[in-house]
Amino acid sequence: MLLTIKNLSVYYGVIQALKEINFSVxxxxxxxxxxxxxxxxxxTLHTISGLIxxxxxxxxxxxxxxxxxxxxxxxxxxxxxxxxxxRVFADMTVExxxxxxxxxxxxxxxxxxxxxxxxxxxxxLKERRGQLSGTLSxxxxxxxxxxxxLMSKPDILLLDEPSMGLSPIxxxxxxxxxxxxxxxxxxxxxxxxxxxxxxxxxxxxxxLETGSITVTGEAEELLxxxxxxxxxxxx
Amino acid sequence: xxxxxxxxxxxxxxxxxxxxxxxxxxxxxxxxMLNFAHGDFIMxxxxxxxxxxxxxxxxxxxxxxxxxxxxTVLGITTERxxxxxxxxxxxxxxxxxxxxxxxxxxxxxxxxxFGADTKSFSSVISWSGLSLFNGELQIQGxxxxxxxxxxxxxxxLQLFVHKTKEGQAMLAxxxxxxxxxxxxxxxxxxxxxxxxxxxxxxxxAGALLASAYPSLTPYTGAMPGIKAFVAAVLxxxxxxxxxxxxxxxxxxxxxxxxxxxxxxxxxxxxFGILVVVLIVKPTGILxxxxxxxx
Numbered sequence: 001m002l003l004t005i006k007n008l009s010v011y012y013g014v015i016q017a018l019k020e021i022n023f024s025v026x027x028x029x030x031x032x033x034x035x036x037x038x039x040x041x042x043x044t045l046h047t048i049s050g051l052i053x054x055x056x057x058x059x060x061x062x063x064x065x066x067x068x069x070x071x072x073x074x075x076x077x078x079x080x081x082x083x084x085x086x087r088v089f090a091d092m093t094v095e096x097x098x099x100x101x102x103x104x105x106x107x108x109x110x111x112x113x114x115x116x117x118x119x120x121x122x123x124x125l126k127e128r129r130g131q132l133s134g135t136l137s138x139x140x141x142x143x144x145x146x147x148x149x150l151m152s153k154p155d156i157l158l159l160d161e162p163s164m165g166l167s168p169i170x171x172x173x174x175x176x177x178x179x180x181x182x183x184x185x186x187x188x189x190x191x192x193x194x195x196x197x198x199x200x201x202x203x204x205x206x207x208l209e210t211g212s213i214t215v216t217g218e219a220e221e222l223l224x225x226x227x228x229x230x231x232x233x234x235x
Numbered sequence: 236x237x238x239x240x241x242x243x244x245x246x247x248x249x250x251x252x253x254x255x256x257x258x259x260x261x262x263x264x265x266x267x268m269l270n271f272a273h274g275d276f277i278m279x280x281x282x283x284x285x286x287x288x289x290x291x292x293x294x295x296x297x298x299x300x301x302x303x304x305x306x307t308v309l310g311i312t313t314e315r316x317x318x319x320x321x322x323x324x325x326x327x328x329x330x331x332x333x334x335x336x337x338x339x340x341x342x343x344x345x346x347x348x349f350g351a352d353t354k355s356f357s358s359v360i361s362w363s364g365l366s367l368f369n370g371e372l373q374i375q376g377x378x379x380x381x382x383x384x385x386x387x388x389x390x391x392l393q394l395f396v397h398k399t400k401e402g403q404a405m406l407a408x409x410x411x412x413x414x415x416x417x418x419x420x421x422x423x424x425x426x427x428x429x430x431x432x433x434x435x436x437x438x439x440a441g442a443l444l445a446s447a448y449p450s451l452t453p454y455t456g457a458m459p460g461i462k463a464f465v466a467a468v469l470x471x472x473x474x475x476x477x478x479x480x481x482x483x484x485x486x487x488x489x490x491x492x493x494x495x496x497x498x499x500x501x502x503x504x505x506f507g508i509l510v511v512v513l514i515v516k517p518t519g520i521l522x523x524x525x526x527x528x529x
Contacts, residue, residue, distance in 0.1 A: 075419030
């Protein structure tokens with residue numbers, strides 16, 4: 001397993017946001033984490049990236065517990081996140097944002113190669129490389145946030161609500177890109193409220209409800225599961 | 236010509252405010268806190284220079300260098316010991332109050348060590364200055380040096396922030412600390428670096444300030460510190476060019492008011508301007524609108 005979460009508990013003050021959750025992501029998979037607002041999806045990703053410290057449990061990355069590794073060092077280890085709401089650096093140009101994504105990388109030629117790769121994947125970012133990212137549309141900002149995360153050449157990409165606030169056409173485009181990124185060899189852990197889209201792209205999925213994982217299985221199974229269809233697919 | 240002389244003096248005082256304001260504004264922009272002890276770092280710098288220069292007879296340049304190093308250490312230590320533990324405190328007031336505490340601590344420490352009597356500081360610049368237009372316009376050496384040094388500092392800082400990796404990390408942390416961490420930036424280290432730069436600048440400002448106004452007490456840094464804070468707000472807190480513009484504007488306004496209106500009223504005018512600016516443009520001259528999150 002590339003990433004294994006064991007008995008992870010996270011608290012905000014006295015409120016328990018995650019209750020001893022367990023899940024894993026194997027190399028080469030797309031795993032979706034679905035659930036309603038406030039279920040703990042973002043908390044899970046923030047804990048994996050080190051933005052939040054868990055109270056208990058283990059975060060095993062390539063078999064090593066990284067719970068005590070400072071968050072910024074986890075990027076160099078191969079964990080990149082596209083945060084909810086994109087959080088691009090609005091006052092920086094598109095290219096400077098991408099440069100920040102490559103912050104942990106030393107080699108200049110490697111940087112140029114990765115930049116080319118990202119520009120190939122997102123031609124629109126190349127067109128707008130000199131533009132301030134705060135002036136991009138929501139969809140373009142999502143592309144930028146994804147491109148920025150890819151600049152660190154991650155083993156695993158954590159995506160937090162990539163479809164949020166985007167037009168249906170844009171949502172399709174974003175999911176196409178996720179598929180391509182995955183085909184290029186990046187493992188993906190996807191958090192989504194748009195469960196249908198997420199289950200369509202994922203290999204496996206976990207359902208998170210008020211801090212606990214309640215259902216798990218192959219994505220296709222879950223798509224055909226009646227209670228999941230009622231609760232998350234609006235059918 | 237007397238107006239020109241007054242104006243140049245204002246420019247010089249403004250340059251000192253600008254250097255102090257740069258420290259304020261960088262720390263605010265990146266650590267999101269107001270370091271109200273910043274003015275007292277200046278005072279500490281002054282005493283260190285006084286000690287090494289006047290008492291031990293070291294050349295001024297060496298004394299300034301020692302002051303810069305020691306103030307940097309002071310800034311880093313203060314951040315590490317007093318501010319960092321409170322960075323994620325429930326109320327942002329906690330660290331603000333701590334900063335005020337550090338300010339009193341430093342002032343009283345200086346009082347204890349050096350006493351309350353005014354020390355006479357000898358200028359670090361021995362150059363007598365320029366005499367222009369057949370002696371009608373006299374500009375002191377320290378005035379010229381102050382203006383040139385502040386412009387150099389602004390230039391170097393701008394280059395550092397926009398052209399180096401560490402500078403870019405500072406920009407990223409100032410815009411979104413969490414997102415910066417997700418890029419692999421060590422936020423703690425970046426904040427430490429910011430305090431180091433701000434404190435080093437405070438020592439330089441101290442050398443210039445005490446050379447232009449050579450009486451040194453434990454409270455020497457307090458008033459310039461507050462005025463530089465006003466300058467930073469005036470220019471748009473968090474903005475490096477804003478601190479420069481705010482500092483220069485404040486110095487010129489203060490000296491012109493002192494000369495042409497009333498020396499007692501000068502400070503009232505300075506702070507009155509802060510009130511007016513905050514009413515008309517709460518973000519300051521170059522300050523940015525706070526962006527709403529979508």
